[in-house]
Amino acid sequence: MIDAILMVPNLVFDKDDEQVDKSITIAYVDYKSTWNENNTFYLTALLTEFSCKHPNIPISPITFDSQDSFLSWIVAELTTGKGPDVLLLDNFSTINWNKMAINHQLTDLSQYMSVDNAFHRENYFSAALNAGVLEEKQYVLPLSFKCSSFFSSERKLCRNANKTLEIESYNDILNLINMSVEHAKMDSERFPIVFNTSTDLYLASLLEAFQVPIIDVAFPKIVMSKNILADLCDCLRSLNEVCSLNENNYRLTDCIYQSISFPSVDYYFQSYGLPVWIAFQNFMMEYVNEKAVTILTPSFEDGKKHAATLSFYGAVNNNSKQKDYAYKTLRTLADEACGEGIGWDFPANRKALEEWIDKQVAGKEWTITIDDVPHSIIHADHYGTQLMRIADNISIIPFNDWNALKIIDDGMMPYIHNTMNFEECYYQVINELNLYISK
Numbered sequence: 001m002i003d004a005i006l007m008v009p010n011l012v013f014d015k016d017d018e019q020v021d022k023s024i025t026i027a028y029v030d031y032k033s034t035w036n037e038n039n040t041f042y043l044t045a046l047l048t049e050f051s052c053k054h055p056n057i058p059i060s061p062i063t064f065d066s067q068d069s070f071l072s073w074i075v076a077e078l079t080t081g082k083g084p085d086v087l088l089l090d091n092f093s094t095i096n097w098n099k100m101a102i103n104h105q106l107t108d109l110s111q112y113m114s115v116d117n118a119f120h121r122e123n124y125f126s127a128a129l130n131a132g133v134l135e136e137k138q139y140v141l142p143l144s145f146k147c148s149s150f151f152s153s154e155r156k157l158c159r160n161a162n163k164t165l166e167i168e169s170y171n172d173i174l175n176l177i178n179m180s181v182e183h184a185k186m187d188s189e190r191f192p193i194v195f196n197t198s199t200d201l202y203l204a205s206l207l208e209a210f211q212v213p214i215i216d217v218a219f220p221k222i223v224m225s226k227n228i229l230a231d232l233c234d235c236l237r238s239l240n241e242v243c244s245l246n247e248n249n250y251r252l253t254d255c256i257y258q259s260i261s262f263p264s265v266d267y268y269f270q271s272y273g274l275p276v277w278i279a280f281q282n283f284m285m286e287y288v289n290e291k292a293v294t295i296l297t298p299s300f301e302d303g304k305k306h307a308a309t310l311s312f313y314g315a316v317n318n319n320s321k322q323k324d325y326a327y328k329t330l331r332t333l334a335d336e337a338c339g340e341g342i343g344w345d346f347p348a349n350r351k352a353l354e355e356w357i358d359k360q361v362a363g364k365e366w367t368i369t370i371d372d373v374p375h376s377i378i379h380a381d382h383y384g385t386q387l388m389r390i391a392d393n394i395s396i397i398p399f400n401d402w403n404a405l406k407i408i409d410d411g412m413m414p415y416i417h418n419t420m421n422f423e424e425c426y427y428q429v430i431n432e433l434n435l436y437i438s439k
Helices: 042-053 067-079 097-102 126-130 154-161 170-185 202-209 226-242 274-287 323-336 350-361 381-393 402-416 422-437
Strands: 024-029 059-064 086-090 141-146 149-153 191-196 265-270 292-296 309-316 365-370 373-378 394-396
Touching (some): 042 323, 086 323, 170 226, 274 381, 309 323, 381 394
């Protein structure tokens, strides 16, 4: 039997005069967020910029106001052989691209990349690009990635650890938090940790930070470690006993704008915005004569690896009648994704980060207000070097399944709040996860 060979046109995408005959439809969820000065969601701003820079590639955005409405629509479209040319997804997407790839609903982009003279694999951070590979085929191109981190001062870290700080596993992080909880029991004004996350899900945020595997999509089956789930639940449970999790649920900015507040916090858990917040944290600690320490959360599977999550990414619909130009559009977006919105995360394209550092960071002056007084932050060249080093050190970027994470968070909260025992909650969570993956 001879395998059919898919003929791909010799794509030359660097010609400015090349005109796409038909508009490329691009579907995504627009949260109507105020992430930039124009009060528009980042992907909307990105596509507007794309249209200005590439008028020869007409695009037609299709937006949805929620993940659920997007999921319902795309399932119906794909079932009838239709749908947009390009899907743009984000960290909270309920669309599982792995399942779609396995079901041949997404285009294998490798065939286009291999003949694309403008695509250069080395221009991307390898972990971000490899995140979109399934069975040695590239189905997803990354736009940006984010990594969780813990901020503190060197003095507090060393005092709590009672040794030179060495983070080798997620247990080291939990030990630091637990020691702060013990100290907080003796000091009611002390905050062991402040959560600054993009959700109200505490357990899910930690599972994401350590990139704990939940579901193997290919089979599918549950692969979550019961032991690490117990570890994380017990940590949050002890924290909740001395400082209600609900009281910890406020933005980091609510603490840092008053110098009297932030020195009393042992740790800030930051789930997004590392490129920006690392500079603020450095300034905050200098303001109170302490040295800032940033700890990237280690991967659950390998403590020497720093974990991250793709925050924005895209794929091409296999039903598209113009897959070559859909790929061109997506690749161009991945190459150029940058700007203030992406400044809260890392662009997946190395050159995009270099350009952002050059234009927005090195030698630029930002302002932070502390005690109602504005202070300038001048980003020296070493800050840009630090950002590039952090991005290079990210070695694993699996995808989140926020449906599964929410099932776990909701199901284990009664144990964390001491109203049910662990086994009862765990049994319910496993049942819910099994129902979820069987759909």
